[in-house]
Amino acid sequence: MTTSREHTRVKALRALGLLDQPGQERFRRIVDRAKHLLDVPVVYINLVDETRLWVVACTGQTDPALDHDASFCHFVVVDDAPVLVGDASTDPRFCDNPLVVGPPRLRAYAGYPLRWDGQAVGTLCAFDVVPRTWSRADLEVLADMSAWAELELGAEEVQRRLAAAELAQRLTDSVLRSAGDGICATDGEGRLALVNPAACDLLAAPAEKLLGQPLHELLHPQDSSCSDDDCALGAALRDEQMLVGVDDAFRRQDGEVFLVQLSFAPLRQDDRTAGAVLVFQDVSQRREVERLKDEFVSVVSHELRTPLTSMRGSLGLLAAGVVAELPPEVQSLVDIALTNTDRLGRLVADILDLERLSAGHMHVVRxxxxxxxxxxxxxxxxxxxxxxxxxxxxxxxxxxxxxxxxxxxxxxxxxxxxxxxxxxxxxxxxxxxxxxxxxxxxxxxxxxxxxxxxxxxxxxxxxxxxxxxxxxxxxxxxxxxxxxxxxxxxxxxxxxxxxxxxxxxxxxxxxxxxxxxxxxxxxxxxxxxxxx
Amino acid sequence: MTRCVLVVDDEPDIRAVARLSLERVGGLRVIEASSGMEALDIVASSQPDAVLLDVMMPRVDGPTTYALLQADPRTRDIPVLLLTARADATERERWLAEGVRGVLAKPFDPMELPRLVSESLGWGP
Incomplete structure (x- = not known):
């Protein structure tokens, strides 16, 4: 067996969490049943790791310990296939096996691989101390008992996985419930398959009214001015493209239109589009604040510059001697006032410039x-x-x-x-x-x-x-x-x-x-x- | 003959400074209007050589006054300069595209104002 294949196999085995655990009644029932149906003295359920056999259950044997290297089960796991031996003393693979030449002097063996996550992790096997011809019916019993054993082997891991999936689902639900942004997901047909409470609030409708509706028509009703050419959301849905931080306007179910900022991404599964997710937030208030801020900047700009214009003009004319020649001390004071008026003017201009630039309102003409x-x-x-x-x-x-x-x-x-x-x-x-x-x-x-x-x-x-x-x-x-x-x-x-x-x-x-x-x-x- | 400029601004202080600047430094003649509506009457009656028009004025603002001057065949050809406290590049381009001869910024240097006005209007020194 190659190292990486053996590594994968042993990883799957360890994930079961059954190595080094005491025997359990549920496995004991399987070996007892198999012993009865096959009419053999000994039946084992073994797990096989790199170095040993771990007996999960056995019946008909007082000393269940088995040597890994000497075991027949090793062959079942390595080949990942049933091994049937009628008389081990004449079989070249086992004739010199210590279990054959010494006690308990085994003769007949039937082993069936037990699989978990696609890997052979152990065996269900039956022994006899006299030679035996294994029938088709024996093989069917072995297969049925092995299938039962596999269900029992994986039962705990399945429970663990279900619990983990439930935990992940609860976390996802909690995130969706707590998110302040509206979150919607569509199916492959562009119809709403999921909405969170924030989306219901923002769209003013209960989830049952929204689910199943086509996303684009729901948010941009046909009677609005939206058309395919100028609608980023429509184009993104059609062309399966991503949108980040796009401004848009959605219509609530009560008819009111509100401003949103949205992000949109197609959902891919197995190389095909399985739907899309839309995240949006109401930015009406933010836009109103920005409008008020713009208005404020505009008013402040005018209100500061109007007196500055009179001051700058008067001082400029005085300093230049346009009105009259000034005595040196007066000239000096007027120059100081003029310099500082210019400085104040620059400060106002700089603040307004920076405000426009940081708000992204300064238009760069290239x-x-x-x-x-x-x-x-x-x-x-x-x-x-x-x-x-x-x-x-x-x-x-x-x-x-x-x-x-x-x-x-x-x-x-x-x-x-x-x-x-x-x-x-x-x-x-x-x-x-x-x-x-x-x-x-x-x-x-x-x-x-x-x-x-x-x-x-x-x-x-x-x-x-x-x-x-x-x-x-x-x-x-x-x-x-x-x-x-x-x-x-x-x-x-x-x-x-x-x-x-x-x-x-x-x-x-x-x-x-x-x-x-x-x-x-x-x-x-x-x-x-x-x-x- | 001395050229005549109509200065339109709702702020009397700014009109006074502009008058001193244009008259004393620029050697121009100045008449004044304190609102857009008053400017329309004065332009029609006095036919100044140019109008220096403040943008932000109550009721009828500078751009509206300009549009009204343009709409009247008697005043359409009189060149107009706008004076503004918030000349956004986009707005300035739009006004120039509409036919305004120049956009001057507030606060202005009174020793430079006459030169800027003359240059914008293509008046020789």
Whole structure:
């Protein structure tokens, strides 16, 4: 017997849990019955593991212990077939067997394999001390008694398996009952075969009214505007596709329509679709909160910017001397007020930007742009600031095309360049490079400024993060710039990283996938702005 | 001849700042309206060279005022710039597609406002 086959066989045997257990009356009844029907002096039920025979029951024998290697049963298990011996003393397989040449001097043997989980785990066998011709009727008795023994062998394991299946079923029922989300399963015809209580509540109908109904027609009744072309659920049912986190609207049985977020998955069994499972939750309240939040952001935006506009305008006109020339002390105070009004304006703009980005409401308009144009746009925005700080701006760009939102990508570069200038020493340089490499667009903004301590690098893309608590005041930053940059880059499907050495400077890298949106024709050679 | 801009905003402070900016820095003439409805009357009677129109105003807002100006043959050709405190990129694109000549953001720099207005309208320096 091969090792792996023997391993499988012994595993099945051990799963029965009968080895090393005391004999049981139910097995004793079988051997007694077999002894009587076969009219033999000895009948055994044995289990055979790798090294020994374990006697489960025997009759007609005072010393039931049997030697594994010397046993006849070993042959039954190895061959997984009945073994019938009329006279062992003349059978070349057994003539020198100790049980034949010595006591009890066996002559006739009939063994039948006992199977569990498809494996021969033991035998039911009969012995006689005189030669015997085993009849067809004897073989039938052996087969019937073995079938009985097999039922008894597996009885406990079947009980254990039934208990485990019942426990699993109870757990599944409990999960379905306790789940706050609606859960439905369909059969292979797309009809409801299971609904949990949450689904009944959400659909405003008892389970018996829902079960058996076609899922799609139940949730999207024909009188609604749903059609196959624009219905994700209908298409997923038809094409057996998976949906995750899809927004939809379902109709309750009382006719009311409510907003849901759903996930849908086909159920596969034996390589065919056996149905589908749908999980959904009512998101009406969440959507209403989002609408109120949008409205709030809109109102706050207007209400903050209206007074800011008057303040910024008045101070700007005063500071520029449009109304009258100001005494130096007054000029200085007006400049302070103007600078801080600008700072407040930036903070409001940053908060609103971040709010829109995090809510996924910022629309990214993907168009083709030359890298050199994007960099030029950003450099123009920071050159005044750089000149004031005595910082040189250097660039290395190409005319490769980047698909993205020019305003937003420029906003990222302006933010990174602005930070680089702010944290650079007078007389040093800030370098921006933009190029395509290995199918990706790569922007780098490199400075020789103070750098970022290693323990702060992780946090710098978080909201209101500052390397130093005094930076918000001294460097006029809101602490939101890098969080906004990260959100914009992520909205473009890209990533942003920083390499920094404390005291030697930082390099921020933005990598964007160079892909054209679907259905967007390649624009062909672009003309420069001044050429258009 | 000095060009005339109608500034429409329900906030008198913002009208005052815009007037000073456009007149003193930009050398333009400014007339004012405090609502969309008032703007429609003034445009029809005064025929300004351009309208600087706030987006968020009570009752008749900026985009509605613009639509009404467009609907009237007497005012259809007068260029309009919108001034907004919440210029969402999608909204801005939509307004520009509808024919608005420019969308300017609040708060604005009063020293830059005249240049932005002139550039948007294609007026020379």
């Amino acid at each position: 168009r083709p742009h030359r890298l050199s144009d994007l960099v030029a746009l950003a450099l123009a925005a920071v050159e005044g600031m750089a000149a004031q700080a005595g910082v040189r701006l250097e660039q290395e760009t190409s005319d490769d095309i980047c698909w993205g939102d020019a305003d937003r990508l420029a906003q990222v570069l302006v933010n990174l360049l602005g930070n680089a200038v702010r944290f650079s020493h007078s007389g040093s340089a800030v370098r921006v490079t933009a190029r395509m490499r290995e199918g990706e667009i790569r922007f780098e903004v490199c400075d020789k400024g103070r750098g970022i301590p290693p323990d702060r690098v992780e946090q710098i893309f978080e909201r209101f993060a500052q390397v130093d608590v005094s930076d918000a005041r001294e460097k006029q930053g809101s602490g939101l710039g890098l969080a906004i940059c990260q959100s914009i880059v992520h909205a473009h499907g890209g990533r942003i990283d920083v390499d920094s050495i404390l005291g030697h400077g930082s390099t921020f890298t933005v990598v964007l996938p160079q892909r054209r949106p679907r259905n967007e024709p390649w624009p062909g050679p672009l003309r420069r702005k001044e050429e258009t």
